[in-house]
Amino acid sequence: MKTKATKTLEKLKHIYDLMFAYFGPRNWWPGETRFEIIVGAILTQSVAWRNVSKAIENLRAAGILTLEAMYKAPIEEIEKHIVPTLYWRMKAKKLRAFVNHIMDNYHGDLDKFLQKDKEELRRELLSLYGIGPETADSIILYAAEQPVFVVDAYTRRIFHRLGFFEESVSYDEMQQFFMKHIPPDVRYYNEYHALIVGIGNRFCSNKKPDCGNCPIQSVCRFKQRNKVENEG
Incomplete structure (x- = not known):
């Protein structure tokens, strides 16, 4: 007889399989270096990835998409290149706070910082200006490549509806x-989170979800409830 935990795991795997069958590999998190991944994780707060991508290309073109270069750059220089991400002054301060922390405490050795124990790394990240749980966990999973499950507003909406x-x-x-x-x-954690974001972006919007085309509609209570209400 299957335990409740086993049944839950099977449900979660089934949802993953449905999403993966639609999207395929999402190749997250985009970035050529660990530092670039971290920059993206900080800049993507409250903004779409396409805006972050523009900002990252601006930083790259300006030659300040490395830890050392960003450390030396005037903060006004950082600000003007990340304008597409909104709240650019605040985000420039967040980037500078992170860069200063690595340069001042790890002599610029980002790998040494990211190799720390997962729990210790998370506590240290959360102590830095502008880094909350989602950003910290994104850095741990995608840059440090340590297993932590990243959740966000899409996760809350989708799995509430499920x-x-x-x-x-x-x-x-x-x-x-x-x-x-x-x-x-x-x-697996990487791909699962990326697939959830894909569903949230493409189908499971807050006000007008596209339930009819959603890859996980067959297991969604929200879709089934809407169908009953519409038929009634």
Whole structure:
């Protein structure tokens, strides 16, 4: 007889398989270097990735998309290149705070910082200006390549509609749920989060979800409830 945990894992794997069959590999997180991945994780707060991509290309063209170059660059120089990401003054301060931390405490050795124990690394990241749980976990998973499940607003919306969570569920509660039921695996966690973002971007919008074309509609309570209400 299957345990509740086994059934939950099977459901989560089935959802993954449905998403993967539609999207295929998402190749996340885009970035040529670990530092570029971290820059992207900080800049993507509250903005679409296409805007982040523009900002990263601006930084690259200006020659300040390395730890050392950004450390030496005037903050005004950083600001003007990341304007597409919105809140650019605040985000420039966040980038500078991270860069200063690595240069001042690790002599610019980013690999040494990222090789720290996962829990210790998370605590240290959260102590830095402008880095919250989602950004910290993105850095740990995508740059440090350590297994932590990244959750976000899309995760809350989608899995509430699927019937897994209350809408008021906290970040930590969501993360603990996934990490309790899915064995730690960097590549799987990476792809799962990327697929969730794909569903959120493409289909599961807040006000007008495209349930009819969604790859996971067959397991979605929200879709089924809407169908009953519309037929009624």
